[in-house]
Amino acid sequence: MRTLFYILQKEFTQIFRNKSMLPIIFVMPLVQMLILVFAATNELKQVDLALVDYDHSASSRNLIHEISGNPFFKVVTGLNNSQEAEDLLMRNKVNLALVIPKEFDKELTTLKRTEVQVLVDAINGNAAQLSLAYLSNVIGAYSQKVLIKPIKPEFRQAKTIEIKSTYWFNPELNYKFYMAPGILVVLITVVGMLLGGMNLVREKELGTIEQINVTPIKKWQFIAGKLLPFLIIGLFDLAFGLLLAKLAFNIPLRGSLLLLFSLAAVYLILVLSWGLFISTISDTQQQATFVSFFSLIVFILMSGLFTPVESMPQWAQNLDFINPLFYFVKIMRSVLLKGSNFIDIVNEFAALSAFAISMFSLAIFRYRKTS
């Protein structure tokens, strides 16, 4: 135990002496969280819409007025034909184009039915669908307003199922509530894995590890000594990050923070052991970063951080069984946003603990004092 104390004392002294390390540990993650959470959003802020009016009638002007009044649409008018609209779409100037045909007013007043054409830049399918849905809503509201009086009795017979939807835990569908916990997971993972892992390889490169290896230090003491400082730093980062997320985005903190931090500790032990394991099999910092970088990219993308895990093919979902980020992203979101308790996430906890213990043992096993 005393030996471990001396190792920790040394590690902390070294970390805090390195001036360039402090911003990497404390400032960069927080700045990144702010930027990334704002950037990583599928919420549409505004859509550029080209309007082509072949009708030039009172009705078409009213519809255009209705759409222009909606702050969601930034409207481009004064186009002569739909060719010009397509050209704007081609040059990425607009995302949507609404073409109002010649007989619009006439059909609407006499037949009560008419048609408009919408051209959508569908390269980003998600955004295309959402913006089309917004435009449909506006047009639908307009037609309701125009047609509400003269509605004929046979239309009223149409059978409808009224759908009332409620959104729990995040009624305003705030995308930041969803991203902030996930981004925090990535940040503490990167800090833990890269810095923790790098630290051991650095001793190899400098040769100081030889001096350690001729001492009677036990293998587990050395690995634990490398792991604990970054565990503490990781938990600090998490605390700062949560505070910042609370202040900047007002994310809810529904569940128990004690539970959250205990699970974060288990998770960090796993991530750090994984970083240390990589460094026990690498000779240079460059190799270690490359391998860490590669596994991080794959694990982050598959974790469900950006896209739902359920949508992934079965084989990929099966692979997620060994993805630490998958479990912890889920835990963070559940505990913070839904107030999940220990029983709710016991499976994730069990998986993380099992992996943490095995990875820690593996790192100790792979660390050789004798080559």
Added chain:
Amino acid sequence: MISNEAVITVKNMMKRFGTFVANDNLNFEVYKGEIFGFIGANGAGKTTAIRILCGLSTPTSGEMSVAGYDIYHQTEKIKKNIGYMSQKFSLYEDLTVAENIRFFGGVYGMKISDRKARTEEMLERLDLMAFKNRKIGDLPLGWKQKLAFSIAILHNPKIVFLDEPTGGVDPITRRQFWNLIYEAVQKGITVFVTTHYMDEAEYCDRVSIMSEGRIVALDTPENLKKQYNAINMDEVFLKIAR
């Protein structure tokens, strides 16, 4: 001071890296309290042998014991009883003198009072008291090496292994360094040292000359000079190498 009690015994030590034979059938004993030198050109296998004896590397075959412990099964016990100073300078450059001493003393499980007393005595001896709180990286190489040696024997090991300890320092510092070695021997520490400076070979009680992984000669410097009819070790070495 030299007894005939062997603290290191090596029988048929072999070390191969693939097809390359780094140590070819080495046999020798090192006695308690002596300065035992390993002399040879770069690549003769000196470092490989010293790394095996310190438990940093496993031999391919052979029987070896250090401080009475078996090299295959009792490496951790060996480590408690030895000190090691590698060819590559290996104290922590970003820690101060005092911090390095505290760390290594702590790792060897020294009592705090012992450590403090020894540190005091050592810094006094090296005239480094004023630099106690300087970072190692800021000190000149010669000082660093004297410090590294003193830290390697801080916990009073039975044997200290020095792998080319004086590489790259000036003759005066080398002389001072050897004074430190003699003082350690006075305290009963056995010294195992490798070098390729032939004048240093003269300071050893016994030297073993290595070439291409083999021990080609092993005796006191006096006897070797007589045997090869040479005025100094340099000549001995050149004659053997030829």
Added chain:
Amino acid sequence: MKRFLAFLRKEFLHIFRDPRTLVILFGIPIAQLLLFGFVLTNEVRNVKIAVVDHSRDYLSIRLTQQLVSSGFFQVAATPTSESEYEGLFRSGKVKEIVIFEPNFASRLVNENKADIQLIADASEPNTAQLVVNYTTAITNNFVKTEFRKEQKQPGINIKARMLFNEDMLDSYNFIPGLIAVILMLISAMMTAITITREKESGTMEILLASPLKPIQIILGKVTPYMILSIVNALVVLLIGYFVFNVPIIGSLALLLAEILLFIFLALSLGILISTFATNQVTALAISGFVLMLPSILLSGFIFPVKNMPAPLEFISNFIPPRWFIEINRTVMLKGGGLAEVWPNTLILLGMSALFIAISIRKFKIRLQ
């Protein structure tokens, strides 16, 4: 020239001798292609829902079956009391609860109107929205097919044409972007690290002392990565075309020229970073945090630039991949030509010139 060729051969040997570098050079692009192509999608599939049927009549049962047979939903729970709802969400067992009111069928048949209540787990807002939209669409469709005698609805019908990506495939969105990200990784990051390594290990001094001209040294360092970049870009284009059916509607020659321009830009950016970084770790940190993350997140690769708040949208103007991804999408998917992409091309050219100018300045100062 002979000297230069010998030097070039040495550089290639460096790359091909280190398997770990090769893994990065080819493994990351391929892994990203596979992940983006097969794994990552926002589409809703196999979403677990709970059904609470207070009615249990032929219509509510049929609609439930319809939800399941659509392939979007799986019924994972049938809670009997409201108190169970929250637990189901908290443990992540379901994402949506569908609640049928009592007398569902009889109300629909007799009163023409029946209610369904949906509760969605909005801790994942995007999925929640999509799940509710899909449920609504399936329900509306269900009414239409069950009671098909109804005549046309009044109102304004919207005829939407999905341009450039009729089936709204994800691959159309990511392949053009992935080319930019991969080129950034290989050209810029690897160049930065390899030159910095040479500096750190001191071999740069030896090279500078040799009869090779500095420009030859830099060229020798970047040529292998340039060739690898071209190979990687072509591989992504080919896989995009043959595996993910992403077309190249515009001029292939123009596309290749733009890719070359971007490789040139990325290489000069890599050289620029190496003039600043004194060791590999710094080069890595700069490349990773200043280069890679913005290239992925602020370039419009995954998240449209337009969705970002104004300050970030402003920053994105300074991120080269933003302009390059736009070019790729325009040329590949929209069939655009130089008439459409010349502003972006000029921006990329300007950026490259700037990076080269600063590098040369920094390099000269160091040599003095």
